Amino acid sequence: MTPQTSSIDPRALLRQMFDAAIASAQPAHCVPPHLPERPRGRLIVVGAGKASAAMAQAVEAHWHGLLEGLVVTRAGYGVPCTRIEIVEAAHPVPDAAGLAAAARILDKVRGLSADDTVLCLISGGGSALMPLPLSGVMLADKQAISRALLKSGVSISEINCVRRHLSAIKGGRLAAACYPARVVSLLISDVPGDDPCDIASGPTVADPSTCADALAVLQRHEIALPDAVRAVLESGHGESIKPGDPRLARASATLVATPQRALEAAAAVARAAGVTPYILGDSIEGEARELGKAMAGIACQVAQRAQPFKPPCVLLSGGETTVTVRGAGCGGRNVEFLLSLGLALAGEAKVHALAGDTDGVDGMVDIAGAVLAPDTLLRARALGLRPQASLDDNDAHGFFGALGDAVVTGPTLTNVNDFRAILIL
Incomplete structure (x- = not known):
């Protein structure tokens, strides 16, 4: 020296x-400056990720008005909230608790009006924590594919491409379910390039990738495919919400913390x-x-x-x-x-x-x-x-x-x- x-x-x-x-990325500091204005109707808070519970706590501490909601976070990452329910689930391999939470999140945002606002709190880990498969695909199928992908050396963007096309909530589907309510997404990025599509597999943003892209990832890395998964991808049934979809016209996404x-x-x-x-x-x-x-x-x-x-x-x-x-x-x-x-x-x-x-x-x-x-x-x-x-x-x-x-x-x-x-x- x-x-x-x-x-x-x-x-x-x-x-x-x-x-x-x-x-620098603590939700208590980076979330409050980006809260939406008070809506005419209801404020519904939903979200998923390792930071989602702390993000929910920050919302509660700075929101002066009525709100309700549910977020799912990794086991051990929950923090006390009074108006937003916190559910803990498994990560990185999804489990039944995450499956149930994802279904409840979709239920909470259905039937809203144009006067309502959905505040989505999204952070890394949200993909595994909201493992709601498309009809015909079982949780066990997603678990097996997740384990295989995690061991294969595949990039996170490729993993998320697969996840978006096997999910009933990712790839813009959560935002589409909120329509005609306004959707405000606050994102803490854990992905190279900060692409909102790849943060928790983009539940509230349009996805330009396709079922064919997802199938190509699985074939390139020689991942064994259950029959139901192959059928979803080959038929195009798993297609995500694409850019220009009118159901996403009132959806916005803001990066509040980045690498x-x-x-x-x-x-x-x-x-x-x-x-x-x-x-x-x-x-x-x-x-x-x-x-x-x-x-x-x-x-x-x-x-x-x-x-x-x-x-x-x-x-x-x-x-x-x-x-x-x-x-x-x-x-x-x-x-x-x-x-x-x-x-x-x-x-x-x-x-x-x-x-x-x-x-x-x-x-x-x-x-x-x-x-x-x-x-x-x-x-x-x-x-x-x-x-x-x-x-x-x-x-x-x-x-x-x-x-x-x-x-x-x-x-x-x-x-x-x-x-x-x-x-x-």
Whole structure:
């Protein structure tokens, strides 16, 4: 370390940046400025996602008038509300609680008038939490396809394309059911590019993709199709609501929190500590382990040659990588990225890193991510761990857990996708 950086605690600074990213997307701060004006008729609040309960709580705290509603969130992510009912369900594989909640949400918005307003609170995770299949498709079919897609390395946009065409509530169908009421959607984005179609599979926005697109995704990744699913897609029965549909004429959607804003909040923390931040992108995708190798190459060039940036600096990025699970481990795209990064860095003395999911859940595990230090591989081998074997087995969670380097936040009540910070001193 140089005299300029000798006073920096790398682990503490990385965690401060991660916490700032999460704080920037808290519903209590980002929802109230976007509430609609009071309608002549009723205000019905519905929604789904890991942040939806906290969003509902923010609405209740700032809405001076009558309202009612129901939102569904991930188990453990509920918060107290008095006028909006909170239902908890399973994520990422849907369950019967989410199925029942989705059906009730549709019931709540039927039969409204043009004087009524439906406030939709949508955040990441909403797809799995509202698993209302089309007629002929069973919940078990959707569960099986969800499990297969999650293990296949398919991108989130492809997963959501499939979900939209097997759902009775996604792909604009929720907004269509609200017609002729006004529909105001507040969105917390967890997807690369912030496309409203992909946030919870777009229940309140038009969808330009087709059943043929969804079928192509499943065939390309060799996902086994139940007969009912194949019939829905091949017949076109699963077609979503398209742009220009008059039932969506009074529907609007506003992004209230995004990955980019979260990265900017982390960058501000770095500047205050005397570290120059560089945001490399908020929508980076691809296999997590391959991204780890690529980012290691950049970090080494910075550390060893001060190119293209001079230390001290931090390389920030977001997006949603994928993990193709082939081993016995449970995956986790942030920890897999980090372990691959560490192997490629090979103990580079100037580089520290943190990678975590802003919702507090990396893959199927209630652990946000982990931290990496120059001595991580050395400590691991002293404990008898084999880093490459852990990566090959998709068991990066087990690797970092054994070292005590896991990052555990508990439910963050928001979700603006993955956060990656590589600190070079």
